Amino acid sequence: MGPAVMVLGLGLLAVLLSAQSLTARIEGGSLLGAILSPSGMGELVVHFSWLPRLLVSWLCGAALGLAGVLMQQVLRNPLASPTTLGVSAGAHLALVAATLAVPGLAGLGREAVALAGSGVAAALVFSLAWNKGLAPLAVVLAGLVVSLYFGALGAALVLFNQSYLAGLFIWGAGALSQQDWSVVLRLGPLVVASGVAAALMVRPLALLDLDEAGARGLGVPLVGLRLAALAVSVVLAAAVVSAVGVVGFVGLAAPALATLAGARTFGARLVWGPLIGAVLLWFADQLVQVLAGLYGDLVPTGALTALFGSPLLLWLLPRLKRDVRPPRMAAPVREPRARHPVGALIAMVAALGVLVLPALLLSHDAAGWSLDLSGALLEWRWPRVLAALAAGALLAMAGTITQRVTGNPMASPEVLGLTSGAALALIVVVMALPGADRATEIAAGAAGAFLTTVGLLWLTRRAAFAPDSILLAGIALGALFDALVVAVTASGDPRAVTLLAWLAGSTARVGSSEALTGLVAVVALGAAAVPFARWLDLLPLGAVTAGAVGVDVKRARLLLLVLTALMTATATLIVGPLTFVGLLAPHLARLAGFPRALPHLLAAALVGALVMVGADLLGRTLIYPRQIPTGLLATLIGAPYLLWRLRRL
Amino acid sequence: MNAPLHASLRAAGPSGALPAASPVAPLLAALIVHRARLLREAFRILRSQHLAEEVVEDAAVKLCEAEGVVEADHPAPFLSRLVRNLAIDRARRLKRERLWAGSAEEAERVPMPCACPLERLEQREMVGVVMRTLATLPPRTRFAFLRHRLDGMPQKDIAEYLGVSRTLVNFMVRDATKACRDSIDGYCGRTRAPCPDGARRHGTPGRDPRRGREGVGVMGMILSRRGFVAAASTLLAAPAWATAPRRVVAFDWGIVETLLGLGVVPAGVAEADEYDHWVGEPALPPGVADVGLRLEPNLEAVARLKPDLIVITPQLEALEPTLARIAPTLNLAIFAAEGDVWGRARQVALTLAEATGRPEAGARLLAATDAAIAAARPRVAPLAGRPLYLASFVDARHVRVYGRGALFDAVLARLGLSNAFSGPATFWGFATFGLEHLAAPADARLLIFEPVPPEARETMAHGPLWRRLPMVEAGRVGLLAPVWSFGGLVSAMRFARVLADFAATPDAAKGDVRG
Structure with a gap:
């Protein structure tokens, strides 16, 4: 099947749907009349709403397809897409902040604000990956961290001000509805100009299909080329995001579909990618209009494309070409070593004890700070302190194991999408079964994490659970999860806001049973990890080396992944999917001088517990009686450190 | 001797x-x-x-x-x-x-009116069964049953109020009674629970639980007016014979405004400062503590207030067991997936009044609402000729339109006005869509609630499609003062008044003169 057939087939469907939505609106007028001189309400609606919306769907689809093609080529990652670079997270944060700080500003230039936010996010990503010459994995990971961080900040602001931000929920889900031609007139020239710019770069970009050295040998200015191509795609994505909001998956799916349909060369992809993107979004948007009937954009188009995209993505994953695997990143060469490891561990335990005391007793209310020794508040405090401690330790251990198994310093349960899987299952339960009790939710979350793990294993089985494949699949799952969360929050359902609190990592609702479950999990799963210490010491050396000294690499990876899934599921149910502890704590423990696996695991668990208990204490007291969710605060504390770390990698 | x-x-x-x-x-x-x-x-x-x-x-x-x-x-x-x-x-x-018996102080410390928690649980379940059954009844039937059984309203008056025959009212009350009785029979048969009174006999094996009218004992308790009110209030709220709750904590603003409308000043309210901004009326007196976010209340702050009654909505259901450790917790819903919002708003007011020990205030609030609606009815007459769109702008291109299930829709119906929007809506009773959908019906009038976001003001001034909408071209657009759209009876009264005030302005007459 050639790409042309695919475009024509999808286009035919889209035309049929368009005909139906047009006749429903035009009320007996003529299309020609509507275009040239509209008269009568039907023709007016078509002229000012239906037609511009049609063109916007073409333009946005083409823009996202083009941006996707460019990014996937530059980052040599078939799962890269405009959202990967933090563009939408940056735009979202900027809009939230602007709406709250200067309510009039958003009215004057929502597009400008969103564009500025996207630009800042993309610039941050580039600056972080600059030292690595904008190497693909560095860019993807920097994009991921920036997305998460900006997303966390945005989520915090939304959580505390949700009444003011109803409009942003719609925008966040990508609603294409139009009432004049201004968006078309702004986007059109931009898309054309970007297309021309991309066409000018066809030859050097095509050479990126070679490996890095080969391309450089042929005289390709790597950094400059990457910067230029990424800049074009960021501008395109930011323009779309600011005009109609987050439309996920088109940027990811269009280039992939083009490749699958037989566009083998980059030049062909550059032509067919945008075309397929345009037809895809056209089809999805018309489907939304026909489904919704005359009334209502009850389902925003962006949310629908996300739902379309998820099965497509899962179908794509096993078919990805292995030879485009991104290059590995080297681990830091010199590692510090603690002079007295036992003493250092004891000091950490002591620090944890010292921190738990104020966490349990310190109060901050209208009267100011005070130590509550009566024990009246203990009843409410101990479950959340214990739960925070357990979740921190679990995520830290899971992160340590993941980093050692994948040999990748940026891997963590959050990055692998395990937390996303658990969260996804929980969202489904909350939305589908209102009033489900906590036990059902816990079971659903655990099932989600397990399914994700099983899916990861299945998807990456051909690659012998190779670290990079797992990482890519995890990132893709995370993107799917984000799209669904956006769709759910855009539905305006008040339950969505309940979810936001949990998604942001609130420990406020943790009960004593969950806290005790967490503690049991820490002890049991921690003990279960001890026999694997040798594997954990050897696996970071690489599959070949580890296999040479007698490790059954495949089996070791499988067992350790299952263990990680268990730890992650338990922790996610307590603090939600959005923390950096799993990523942060192993690094801190390593910096404190524990290079061997077992002490590393223990130290990481202690560091994770310390960070989470501290975040819980601060989140509870800083703006009493409001509470900053623990996971969110941990992210806000931890992410800057990670960004700084990333620059040095 | x-x-x-x-x-x-x-x-x-x-x-x-x-x-x-x-x-x-x-x-x-x-x-x-x-x-x-x-x-x-x-x-x-x-x-x-x-x-x-x-x-x-x-x-x-x-x-x-x-x-x-x-x-x-x-x-x-x-x-x-x-x-x-x-x-x-x-x-x-x-x-x-x-x-x-103990002293008055001791009485206050006694948590349950009956000795056995199991029994209380069962009674509570049974009231829950009856409540759920009532919720499934058609709105008119439920209305007739509740008015007749709880308020002691004569069937004649109910018939007049509903505009139906007395026989029909009689039938409705009979049907509702039968439905309740069946549900209790079913409950006792299902659980083999040691049901109190006559119902206990259904638990004995070898007897058909549905045979005869042996459930009359428990039915008598639950279906007699006083029995029902007493059961509902003792089982769902604080013990009726202890002092009435004085320190109430509520999170949902619809509940808060209803409490204030009953003359109960809550001890703690979620997002107290935001309440002033979004609801505003009735104003929250100073000194009411803030207990965190509406959907993420601060348990410590709640516990610190030492409340004797906590009122939640189904959105916080997951927290109910936890909150019940602090104080008796009442779960009330004005908005739900099905059923009629008006009946629920009234029921919430009555239940709150009972639970706070001032049933007369509940009756007063209901009467005040009826009076406010009745007073507004003639005043909104100028608006009666056309269907009305009630909408709020969410951004420059989208509006939130209130329809079936919204409090405003219920008020419109009671004012004798027709809602132009009858499409599907969320369970809060609104739907969100692009402005272009407001083109039909052409003779409608569009009423926009303040506050209008700045970017939407731009649309209202220059939007090409907006200016060509039939109702906009004819000038049939009005701005209404802000009203909390997810409130209870108090918001309903305010909405009726706002609408009546609008009907008195020259804007309301605009666009009605043709040719």
């Missing part, structure tokens, strides 16, 4: 005023003479001056009642005997009471 005297006293029966020269007169005179001694004797038994005086007074009353029956040759010993017997009786009763 005591018993015959009592028997004779009882046989005598009550009598009128004491005649001047009755046979007991000498005894009464002796009582007055020996009062001090008798008091001392009673005091020795009762150890209380106050109670001793009461007993002596009782003795006097008994003598008066026993006129013509009692004659004593020796008044002084007879009186001592009488007073001492009465004192011993009283002492025994006090002892028994002290065993079973």
Whole structure:
């Protein structure tokens, strides 16, 4: 099947749907009349709403397809897409902040604000990956961290001000509805100009299909080329995001579909990618209009494309070409070593004890700070302190194991999408079964994490659970999860806001049973990890080396992944999917001088517990009686450190 | 010695005023003479001056009642005997009471009105069963049943109010009663629970639980008006015989405004500062504590207030067990997936009034709402000719339109106005869509709630499609003062008034003059 057939087939469907939505609106007028001189309400609606919306769907689809093609080529990652670079997270944060700080500003230039936010996010990503010459994995990971961080900040602001931000929920889900031609007139020239710019770069970009050295040998200015191509795609994505909001998956799916349909060369992809993107979004948007009937954009188009995209993505994953695997990143060469490891561990335990005391007793209310020794508040405090401690330790251990198994310093349960899987299952339960009790939710979350793990294993089985494949699949799952969360929050359902609190990592609702479950999990799963210490010491050396000294690499990876899934599921149910502890704590423990696996695991668990208990204490007291969710605060504390770390990698 | 005297006293029966020269007169005179001694004797038994005086007074009353029956040759010993017997009786009763009852403070500390938590749970479940059954009934049937059973409204008046025949009302009440009875029978049969009264018999094997009317005992309790109210209020709220809750904590603003409308000032409210901004009326008095976010209340802050009643909405259901550890927790919904929002708003007001120990305030609020609607009805007449869109802008291109399930929609219906939007809506009763969908019907009037976001003001000034919408071209667009769209009866009253105020402005007449 050639790409042309695919475009024509999808286009035919889209035309049929368009005909139906047009006749429903035009009320007996003529299309020609509507275009040239509209008269009568039907023709007016078509002229000012239906037609511009049609063109916007073409333009946005083409823009996202083009941006996707460019990014996937530059980052040599078939799962890269405009959202990967933090563009939408940056735009979202900027809009939230602007709406709250200067309510009039958003009215004057929502597009400008969103564009500025996207630009800042993309610039941050580039600056972080600059030292690595904008190497693909560095860019993807920097994009991921920036997305998460900006997303966390945005989520915090939304959580505390949700009444003011109803409009942003719609925008966040990508609603294409139009009432004049201004968006078309702004986007059109931009898309054309970007297309021309991309066409000018066809030859050097095509050479990126070679490996890095080969391309450089042929005289390709790597950094400059990457910067230029990424800049074009960021501008395109930011323009779309600011005009109609987050439309996920088109940027990811269009280039992939083009490749699958037989566009083998980059030049062909550059032509067919945008075309397929345009037809895809056209089809999805018309489907939304026909489904919704005359009334209502009850389902925003962006949310629908996300739902379309998820099965497509899962179908794509096993078919990805292995030879485009991104290059590995080297681990830091010199590692510090603690002079007295036992003493250092004891000091950490002591620090944890010292921190738990104020966490349990310190109060901050209208009267100011005070130590509550009566024990009246203990009843409410101990479950959340214990739960925070357990979740921190679990995520830290899971992160340590993941980093050692994948040999990748940026891997963590959050990055692998395990937390996303658990969260996804929980969202489904909350939305589908209102009033489900906590036990059902816990079971659903655990099932989600397990399914994700099983899916990861299945998807990456051909690659012998190779670290990079797992990482890519995890990132893709995370993107799917984000799209669904956006769709759910855009539905305006008040339950969505309940979810936001949990998604942001609130420990406020943790009960004593969950806290005790967490503690049991820490002890049991921690003990279960001890026999694997040798594997954990050897696996970071690489599959070949580890296999040479007698490790059954495949089996070791499988067992350790299952263990990680268990730890992650338990922790996610307590603090939600959005923390950096799993990523942060192993690094801190390593910096404190524990290079061997077992002490590393223990130290990481202690560091994770310390960070989470501290975040819980601060989140509870800083703006009493409001509470900053623990996971969110941990992210806000931890992410800057990670960004700084990333620059040095 | 005591018993015959009592028997004779009882046989005598009550009598009128004491005649001047009755046979007991000498005894009464002796009582007055020996009062001090008798008091001392009673005091020795009762150890209380106050109670001793009461007993002596009782003795006097008994003598008066026993006129013509009692004659004593020796008044002084007879009186001592009488007073001492009465004192011993009283002492025994006090002892028994002290065993079973406590002081007022102790009473407040007793958490449950009945001794057995299991029983309470079952009764609560049973009320829940009845409540759920009621919720499934058609709105009119439920209305008729509740008004008749709970408010004691005559069926004649209900028929008039609903505009149906009395026979139909009678049938509706009968159907609802039968539905409730069936649900209770089903519940008892299902759980084999040791149901109280007659219902217990259904648990015994070998009997058809649906046979006959043996459930009448429990039905009598639940379906009699007083029984139902008492059951609902004792089982769902604080014990009815303890003092009424004074410290209430509520999170949902619809509940908060209803509480304020009942004259109950909550001790704690979620997002108290934001309440002023979004709801505003009735104003929250200063000194009400902030207890965190509406959907993420701060448990410590709640516990610190030491509330005696917490009111939540189904959105916080997951927290119910936790909150119930702080204080009795009431879960009320004004907005739900199905059913009628108006009936629920009224029911919430009544339940809150019962739960806070001021049922009369509930009736007053309902009456005030009816009065406000009735007062607004003639005033909104200028708007009656056209269907109305009620909408808020969410951004420059989208509006939130209120339809079926929204409080505003219910108010419109009661004002005799028609809603132009009848499409599908969320369970809060609104739908969000692009402005272009407001083109039909062409004769509608569009009412936009303030506050309008800045970017939407731009649309209202220059939007090309907006300006060409039929109702905009004809000038049939009005701005309404802000009203909290997820509120209860108080917001409903405010909305009726806002609408009536708008109808009085020149804007309301715009676009009605044709040609």
